[in-house]
Every structure is written in C-alpha cells, then in structure tokens.
Amino acid sequence: MTARRAEFAAMIALAACLGAGRALAWDALAVWAAAGILLLLPGWCALRAAGLERDLGRAGSAPVAAALSLAVWTPPLAVAYLAGLSLTFAIAAVLV
Numbered sequence: 001m002t003a004r005r006a007e008f009a010a011m012i013a014l015a016a017c018l019g020a021g022r023a024l025a026w027d028a029l030a031v032w033a034a035a036g037i038l039l040l041l042p043g044w045c046a047l048r049a050a051g052l053e054r055d056l057g058r059a060g061s062a063p064v065a066a067a068l069s070l071a072v073w074t075p076p077l078a079v080a081y082l083a084g085l086s087l088t089f090a091i092a093a094v095l096v
C-alpha cells in the first residue's frame with residue numbers, strides 16, 4: 001500500500017514541477033516534468049493494471065513502463081494522424 005502512495009506522490013510532484021516550471025518560466029523543469037508525465041505515466045498505469053510490477057521489481061519496471069508507454073501512445077497517434085486531428089486529441093485519449 002505504501003508503494004502506491006509513493007507512486008501517487010511522485011506523479012503529484014511531477015505535476016507540481018510542471019506547474020512551477022511553467023509559472024516561473026523555467027523551461028527545462030517544465031519540459032522534464034511533462035516528459036515524465038507523458039512518457040512514463042501511461043506505461044506505468046498499464047504495468048500496474050497488468051500486475052507485472054511484482055514480477056519485474058522496481059529496477060525492471062522502469063524500462064518496461066517506458067516501452068509500454070510507446071504501445072499505449074501508438075494507436076491514438078495513428079488515429080489522430082489519419083483523421084487529421086490535432087495532437088491534443090491524442091493526448092486527451094491517452095491521459096483520460
């Protein structure tokens with residue numbers, strides 16, 4: 001249970017870093033926080049939903065989460081590209 005709280009706290013911290021970076025015009029902080037949210041969060045959620053974190057451990061979960069993020073992002077990006085929709089559509093499809 002504490003691992004889930006720590007993961008939730010890390011995601012809240014990434015969102016806070018993104019907001020602080022945008023508000024203070026620290027572009028590097030905002031870009032790294034956005035990359036963490038957009039590139040790791042979908043894969044981490046898929047990893048947790050599949051229940052693989054117990055088998056992989058913490059060290060194995062990070063690269064698998066990054067690879068799963070690619071799998072999560074590919075269909076919405078393909079649909080948005082083929083239908084002529086904006087990137088906002090793909091981001092909303094993945095994060096919602």
